[in-house]
Amino acid sequence: MRSESFDYLVIGSGLAGLTFALHAANHGRVAVLTKATVTDSNTSWAQGGIAAAVGESDSWELHERDTLVAGAGLCDPAAVRFLVQQAPEAIAWLRNLGARFDLELGREGGHSRHRIVRHADKTGWEIERAVAAAVRSNPAITVYENAFVTELLLSDGRCSGVAAVLGDMGMRSFSARAVMLATGGCGKVYAKTTNPRVATADGIGLADKVGAEITDMEFMQFHPTVLEHPQMPGFLVTEAVRGAGGTLRNHRGDRFMYDYDERLELAPRDIVARAIESEIQRRDTWCVYLDATHLPAEDLREEFPTIWERLRELGIRMERNWIPVVPAQHYSCGGVVTDLNGSTSVPGLYAAGEVSRTGVHGANRLASNSLLEALVFAKSAAAHAESTRELTNEAPQARSFHAIQENEAIRIRHRLQAVMTKHVGVFRTNAGLASAKEEVDHLIADYAGQPSAPFSAYAIECGNLLTAAKHVVEGAIRRKVNVGLHFNADQERATPEWETPLPSVES
Numbered sequence: 001m002r003s004e005s006f007d008y009l010v011i012g013s014g015l016a017g018l019t020f021a022l023h024a025a026n027h028g029r030v031a032v033l034t035k036a037t038v039t040d041s042n043t044s045w046a047q048g049g050i051a052a053a054v055g056e057s058d059s060w061e062l063h064e065r066d067t068l069v070a071g072a073g074l075c076d077p078a079a080v081r082f083l084v085q086q087a088p089e090a091i092a093w094l095r096n097l098g099a100r101f102d103l104e105l106g107r108e109g110g111h112s113r114h115r116i117v118r119h120a121d122k123t124g125w126e127i128e129r130a131v132a133a134a135v136r137s138n139p140a141i142t143v144y145e146n147a148f149v150t151e152l153l154l155s156d157g158r159c160s161g162v163a164a165v166l167g168d169m170g171m172r173s174f175s176a177r178a179v180m181l182a183t184g185g186c187g188k189v190y191a192k193t194t195n196p197r198v199a200t201a202d203g204i205g206l207a208d209k210v211g212a213e214i215t216d217m218e219f220m221q222f223h224p225t226v227l228e229h230p231q232m233p234g235f236l237v238t239e240a241v242r243g244a245g246g247t248l249r250n251h252r253g254d255r256f257m258y259d260y261d262e263r264l265e266l267a268p269r270d271i272v273a274r275a276i277e278s279e280i281q282r283r284d285t286w287c288v289y290l291d292a293t294h295l296p297a298e299d300l301r302e303e304f305p306t307i308w309e310r311l312r313e314l315g316i317r318m319e320r321n322w323i324p325v326v327p328a329q330h331y332s333c334g335g336v337v338t339d340l341n342g343s344t345s346v347p348g349l350y351a352a353g354e355v356s357r358t359g360v361h362g363a364n365r366l367a368s369n370s371l372l373e374a375l376v377f378a379k380s381a382a383a384h385a386e387s388t389r390e391l392t393n394e395a396p397q398a399r400s401f402h403a404i405q406e407n408e409a410i411r412i413r414h415r416l417q418a419v420m421t422k423h424v425g426v427f428r429t430n431a432g433l434a435s436a437k438e439e440v441d442h443l444i445a446d447y448a449g450q451p452s453a454p455f456s457a458y459a460i461e462c463g464n465l466l467t468a469a470k471h472v473v474e475g476a477i478r479r480k481v482n483v484g485l486h487f488n489a490d491q492e493r494a495t496p497e498w499e500t501p502l503p504s505v506e507s
């Protein structure tokens with residue numbers, strides 16, 4: 001098998017991977033391996049923006065408090081402080097790379113101030129454009145597209161390389177002194193998700209195989225307002241529409257959030273998602289509606305150009321029609337455990353972005369903190385990786401992967417998504433979780449028992465989705481009180497001091 005040697009390897013070309021690559025490139029040669037094109041990532045799809053205390057009446061202390069409140073007592077306070085203190089500098093770094101942001105700051109649920117740095121409703125696209133351009137023009141960085149990483153390679157207990165299948169060129173191994181895992185989310189564990197097709201939990205599968213610590217996967221965030229339309233499944237209608245004054249109505253036209261939380265439509269996401277799910281079940285309907293018809297049409301078109309256009313393609317006019325919405329999987333708060341340097345429990349292996357669990361989100365992520373987390377921790381990981389001693393770049397041996405026939409993988413994946421959506425969604429029960437565990441274990445055995453087939457990305461992804469699902473289900477079973485995003489109808493709600501109400505939102 002051909003092998004290549006670099007100083008740093010990066011798996012994934014979202015904001016976390018490319019940020020790491022740009023910082024690490026100051027100290028050595030970097031390879032970025034990404035399984036589709038560079039811009040195929042959750043990052044490109046982000047609409048709302050990046051949270052940073054850069055407004056006049058804001059401070060990192062307020063950002064810190066809002067993050068801790070959303071995280072429901074389970075955040076790592078040191079990680080949160082590190083995150084919010086670095087935020088203004090991270091924004092300045094992006095601007096320096098050429099990212100363009102609006103003059104006005106946005107406001108989202110759970111934030112006590114206007115602090116969302118954005119580019120209309122395509123912030124992720126703008127950021128990805130800027131960082132990808134910087135990466136392409138950096139001679140120290142080599143990008144491999146269509147490079148599917150199948151394995152992390154260890155030598156002497158240290159991660160020192162990866163194996164990847166490179167398009168038609170077949171399997172290749174890469175070695176380096178540090179490997180950054182930046183593979184993003186795991187939305188495809190569920191039938192309904194806002195995540196793009198690449199979000200198949202590969203990082204969780206890769207890390208699990210080398211014994212890296214993984215935790216908090218039960219804290220799965222469901223975005224409350226995802227378009228319910230067969231022609232555009234998973235299309236997100238950003239929280240910023242509610243921030244701008246959009247209201248939620250049930251099929252009778254009632255503003256039902258009055259029945260659920262005093263913060264109404266700007267309550268944290270888990271509360272809004274559960275309220276919507278309750279309303280759908282209680283009224284036996286298939287969705288609720290986001291009403292922006294009272295907002296000036298010109299403002300809507302200017303602030304939400306993507307949403308405005310996409311809805312129009314479906315015959316929905318934001319300024320005239322209510323938008324049908326449901327909750328759908330959106331973000332994984334848990335993942336591969338890291339410290340403030342992005343180091344995982346496996347020496348030489350770093351993780352950043354959505355695949356990681358840095359401790360900043362606790363039991364629930366505050367809106368627009370994830371792009372920030374990717375920026376901040378990828379940078380600290382690059383600094384730490386640089387400070388580690390030089391190691392001989394010895395190409396470790398790759399094992400062969402277990403791919404199965406694609407049609408079997410499709411069957412298993414769809415069954416998994418159905419089980420997870422039914423039993424491990426916004427509402428959970430003891431019986432549902434027990435049944436999910438049985439089914440997931442059965443599907444894992446089913447996958448393992450299938451005869452080996454030639455490489456298929458779809459099949460390998462299926463194996464990774466199964467691993468992630470196992471972590472989600474087992475985490476949910478272990479979690480004995482309802483906190484943040486985890487809600488089991490058969491359990492008591494945690495009532496610790498974090499339930500203090502949010503400070504009033506500035507007008």
Ligand SMILES: Cc1cc2nc3c(=O)[nH]c(=O)nc-3n(C[C@H](O)[C@H](O)[C@H](O)COP(=O)(O)OP(=O)(O)OC[C@H]3O[C@@H](n4cnc5c(N)ncnc54)[C@H](O)[C@@H]3O)c2cc1C
Nearest residue numbers: 012013014015016035042043048049149184353354368371
């Ligand atoms: C619709 C939507 C809207 C959002 N809006 C916001 C927002 O407004 N603000 C906010 O802060 N967050 C938002 N988020 C969340 C945020 O976008 C993500 O958490 C963040 O972009 C994750 O960045 P990342 O670099 O970790 O992963 P990603 O951007 O997902 O990148 C992961 C990369 O890894 C690659 N990869 C995966 N597996 C492999 C493999 N086996 N081999 C090689 N490459 C692989 C993928 O192809 C991809 O390039 C949103 C998410 C979505 C889906």
